[in-house]
Amino acid sequence: MDQPFAVNGHRADWAAAALDAFRDRVGLEGEEPSLILQDLLTDLMHWSARTSVDFGAAMQKARSVYAEECREENEEVKEWSL
Secondary structure, X not given: OOOHHHHHHHHHHHHHHHXXXXXXXXXXXXXXXXXXXXXXXXXHHHHHHHHOOOHHHHHHHHHHHHHHXXXXXXXXXXXXXX
């Protein structure tokens, strides 16, 4: 079984793979990771509007789950302003 630290490490790796796939798909090679993340989040907002998914509620829940997962592994919970 994975050590707890490895679980969040895997989660970060999965997110990196998703960002890499998005970067390659839309032609953002060589761009800063923060710009790639910003563009993906913007496109997810467009997708949410088209599909009537509450983006704000999803972000709020994601922040809560992120904090819980960090606490489970005794990691610092980063706080970002939105």
